[in-house]
Amino acid sequence: MICFAGWGLMSAYAPLVKAALGLSATRTAMLVAAPVLLGALARLPMGLLADRYGGRVVFSGLMIAVAAPIYLVPSAQGLTQILVLALLLGLAGSSFAVGVSYVSRWSSRQRQGTALGLFGLGTIVSRW
Numbered sequence: 001m002i003c004f005a006g007w008g009l010m011s012a013y014a015p016l017v018k019a020a021l022g023l024s025a026t027r028t029a030m031l032v033a034a035p036v037l038l039g040a041l042a043r044l045p046m047g048l049l050a051d052r053y054g055g056r057v058v059f060s061g062l063m064i065a066v067a068a069p070i071y072l073v074p075s076a077q078g079l080t081q082i083l084v085l086a087l088l089l090g091l092a093g094s095s096f097a098v099g100v101s102y103v104s105r106w107s108s109r110q111r112q113g114t115a116l117g118l119f120g121l122g123t124i125v126s127r128w
Contacts, residue, residue, distance in 0.1 A: 039093015055102020
């Protein structure tokens with residue numbers, strides 16, 4: 001849930017950033033799309049890392065890596081800084097691939113479907 005909140009942080013801040021920096025609609029859309037793009041691209045390598053090293057280790061590392069951009073977003077100045085932080089926040093979007101690997105391993109084969117469904121439900125609830 002924390003990763004998805006961090007991943008969606010840019011879309012929450014977009015109206016404020018647009019007003020503060022006087023961004024065009026195109027630049028605002030680019031700012032909102034940056035985390036989505038990197039999150040989509042990072043899912044495959046993060047899933048592979050989770051399969052190799054385990055979900056707990058990769059999830060911990062991912063949350064530590066994403067903590068810095070989450071902390072720095074409110075103090076960023078200028079479009080370039082905010083865009084770089086938005087890209088780094090995209091790593092949080094790859095948490096779903098890591099979580100699926102993690103949940104699958106600590107659930108029995110008979111309960112994996114239920115466990116994965118609850119994990120997916122948790123990420124949906126966090127978006128509300």
